[in-house]
Amino acid sequence: MDIYKLFSRRKLGIVALFLLAPLLIYLISQSQSDHFRPLVLGVGEILFSLIAIIGLWMAAKQYRQISKKYHVAWLFLLIAVLSTLVADLFWRFSSNPRFFDLFISAADVVYIFEYLCFFIAMGVFGAQQFNRIEWLKRAFDISIILIATLLAFLIFVFTPAINLLETRNNTGSFLLMLYPLADIILMFAVLAVLYFKPRKVYLTPFWLILAGFAVLCVTDYIFGLRMIKGVYSVGNMVNIGWWYSNLLLGLAGYIQYQFLNRKENTEVVLQKTTVFRKWLTSWAVYFPYMMVAWVYLLFIIYHNSDLNLTRELLTGLGAIFGLVLIRQVVVIAENRQLLSSLSRANQHLKLQTQDLRGEIEKSSIIQEKLSYDAMHDALTGLSNRVLFTNRLEHAFERIKRKPGLVYSVLFLDLDNFKSINDILGHNAGDLALIELGHRLGKCIRTVDTLARFGGDEFVILLENTEDRDVTLSVANRILVELERPFLHNEKKVTVTCSIGIVQSIHGYRTPEEVLRDVDIAMYTAKKTGKAKFEIFNIEMGTAATYQLEVEGELHRAITNKELFLQYQPIVNLANHKIVGFEALLRWQHPMRGLLEPDDFIPIAEDSGAINPIGDWVLRAACEQMVNWSKNCEESNKMFLSINLSGKQLLKSTLVESVQNILVDTGLNPRQLTLEVTENTLILDEKVVSERIAALHALGVSISVDDFGTGYSSLYNLSNFIIDEIKIDNLFAENIAPGKKNYAICGSLIQLAQKLGIRTIIEGVEEAKQLEVFASLGCDMGQGYFLARPMLASDVQFNIFEEKNFQLPT
Known part of the structure; x- marks a missing residue:
């Protein structure tokens, strides 16, 4: 709600009643007798003075916390009205209104003080900060208006009044004409507020103050004129003008109080007076010049009149023209100053423009470098994934226009590159990558695109490969190029790579699909021997899809209790007694049925799921095993064998996990054997040796599974703490005296016996195999011929409770 919505019809009625109140009181006083009439008029004067005092006090009080400046202005208006009330009391009740023999009374002194307070209030309202030249211009404008107003006052008020006083021999009352002069000076102050701070005059309270001063000016003029003529008497209708003046001032204070109390937005109020505000602001500029024309018109009309004011008119006209000339000099000086400032600003702008041009050039260079960096690998300077993908998208577009075009994509991943960083340092690895980038660049054409995707991965886009031999030729050149060792500090370093190939991007919709399949082909090359290339085919995609599905399903297999264990007995070949069990993991998949370890363990190792699965198995x-021990003392002499993957063995918390499980379950460490493959032993010799030693310190036995099929080395038997070797069943096929496998197995068993290492033959499927290995002195055996894997409940019932399980003889 703004100030214009403050007044409902009811409130407007109250305001109208207030405005009619002075007239009503005057009419009431006229109906009274001569005795009561002065009393009613006195009450009216006090009443309307109090209304003005209360309204102005409300505005001044409300401004105390908002603006000290305007608080002071409204306070001076309040003091002025209080002075009026005091002067009225002096006028009515003083027995000796004159000061000694002077023509001025005590009331006149207070009235003059009233005008002084009004003038100060207007000065505070109009106070504004301008520069020196602007102050001079406005001061000259106000001076021109003041001189024009004084000349008008001299012609129309003062001179006629003096002539009238002389004819009536009443020169002692000429001071009464000073009141209209004071009113004119007051109106001049109001004009200064309008001229110096025009925004304030568009608010309703200012217009009410202006109206109050106008009524006061007219009333003072009529009062002075009637006093000079000797026709003024107490109770004259002139008094209504002073009442209305006080009433308007009080109403201005009240509305200002309401305005501040409701926290109205001044800008919202000003928007309602946009047209008038623009009109008044535009005409205020021309007002001083209109006053010049007004004075010139006065001179033409009155220079030969009976008033005999030629000298005063010439003086005023000369003063005004002098002020106009001085003002023009000030304007010229201002224009020169503005031109000088404009020149300096233009010069500064030129300098800034030059600086900006330099900054733009620098920014352009930086932008070009950022664009280059965004599209290229920082280490090798080759294209990066973003640029390669962009080139591949362009290849798709060209194929749409020319379906006969053929593009091939090669994905390279270095084999065992991590070992170079670990052994020679990352600096050597970076230098090798840079050199590799140069070598790969020599293997392709200028129209092809070579990119590094990060780490040790490189991708090549070959164009125009309608001839499949072109793609294969590039792949072979790369493999041959990498056969040459890299030199680092006079050391030769050999790096190989696995390459996946998509021979045509026809049928693909997005670069992501191409990169997915070429990545699958690369991993296939890595899994099938490394240092080779593989061309993507549908079977690879099916295998990759299967791997992704199984990876996702493995994470919920433990939670859903889809994994379970079977136990295969391990038999002493000398006395044909069960001496232990090997725990074998199985997966009862809800859709795929029963899955053997070879179907999902490699996938679990690749995805990282092997660690939580391995912990669960252990x-x-x-x-x-502890449950069996509780039910059958015979099982206390048996051992439990569990497979351990390479990733499990390299896990830093393995020993702690095994120890915690042994403590939690209460199993004797001597009953636990952990099986590792030969290939696991060479992953990281130092770390593997430390893990095995720590496990052995717990009392756990270590067995080498599939012995003889991996990176077999007699050095491993002496370098690692090994308690048992399991001879792979490949050596058991068709074994017979006189065959190589017979001699090899015999030698292995004899060597193990001399080193104090137990031996187990895996995969015994025939009685003949059992007989041969028993004759060679092999300690233990396991296989389908001896016993198939069984559930824990079957072991409990058949072996430990009923003891009806029969081993072959």
């Missing part, structure tokens, strides 16, 4: 198997 804990479940140990708990089961």
Whole structure:
């Protein structure tokens, strides 16, 4: 709600009643007798003075916390009205209104003080900060208006009044004409507010103050004129003008109070007076010049009149023209100053423009470098994934226009590059990558695109490969180029790579699909021997899809209790007694049925799921062994064998996990054997040796599974703490005296016996195999011929409870 919505019809009625109140009181006083009439008039004067005092006090009080400046202005208006009330009391009740023999009374002194307060209030309202030249211009404008107003006052008020006083021999009352002069000076102050701070005059309170001063000016003029003529008497209708003046001032204070109390937005109020505000602001500029024309018109009309004011008119006209000339000099000086400032600003702008041009050039260079960096690898300077993908998208577009075009994509991943960083340092690895980038660049054409995707991965886009031999030729050149060792500090370093190939991007919709399949082909090359290339085919995609599905399903297999263990007995070949069990993991998949370890363990190792699965297997198997021990003392002499993957062995928390499981389950460490493959032993010799030693310190036995099929080395038997070797069943096929495998197995068993290492033959499927290995002195055996894997409940019932399980003889 703004100030214009403050007044409902009811409030407007109250305001109208207030405005009619002075007239009503005057009419009431006229109906009274001569005795009561002065009393009613006195009450009226006090009443309307109090209304003005209360309204102005409300505005001044409300401004105390908002603006000290305007608080002071409204306070002076309040003091002025209080002075009026005091002067009225002096006028009515003083027995000696004159000061000694002077023509001025005590009331006149207070009235003059009233005008002084009004003038100060207007000065505070109009106070504004301008520069020196602007102050001079406005001061000259106000001076021109003041001189024109004084000349008008001299012609129309003062001179006629003096002539009238002389004819009536009443020169002692000429001071009464000073009141209209004071009113004119007051109106001049109001004009200064309008001229110096025009925004304030568009608010309703200012217009009410202006109206109050106008009524006061007219009333003072009529009062002075009637006093000079000797026709003024107490109770004259002139008094209504002073009442209305006080009433308007009080109403201005009240509305200002309401305005501040409701926290009205001044800008919202000003928007309602946009047209008038623009009109008044535009005409205020021309007002001083209109006053010049007004004075010139006065001179033409009155220079030969009976008033005999030629000298005063010439003086005023000369003063005004002098002020106009001086003002023009000030304007010229201002224009020169503005031109000088404009010249300096233009010069400064030129300098800034030059600086800006330089900054733009620098920014352009930086932008070009950022664009280059965004599209290229920082280490090798080759294209990066973003640029390669962009080139591949362009290839798709060109194929749409020319379907006969053929593009091939090669994905390279270095084999065992991590070892170079670990052994020679990352600096050597970076230099090798840079050199590799140069070598790969020599293997392709200028129209082809070579990119580094990060780490040790490189991708090549070959154009115009309608001839499949072009793609294969590039792949072979790369493999041959990498056969040459890299030199680092006079050391030769050999790096190989696995390459996946998509021979045509026809049928693909997005670069992501191409990169997905070429990545699958690269991993296939890595899994099938490394230092080779593989061309993507549908079977690879099916295998990759299967791997992704199984990876996702493995994470919920433990939670859903889809994994379970079977236990295959391990038999002493000398006395044909069961001496232990190997825990074998199985997966009862809800859709794919029963899955053997070879179907999902490699995928679990690639995805990282092998660690939580391995922990579950170890804990479940140990708990089961302890349960058997509680029910059958015979099982206390048996051992439990559990497979351990390479990733499990390299896990830093493996030893701690095994120890915690042994403590939690209560299994005797001597009953636990952990099986590792030969290939696991060469992953990281130092770390593997430390893990095996720590496990052995717990009392756990270490067995080498599939011995003889991996990177077999007699050095491993002496370098690692090994308690047992399991001879792979490949050596058991068609074994017979006189065959090589017979001699090899015999030698291995004899060597193990001399080193104090137990031996187990895996995969015994025939009685003949069992007989041969028993004759060679092999300690233990396991296989389908001896016993198939069984559930824990079957072991409990058949072996430990009923003891009806029969081993072959």
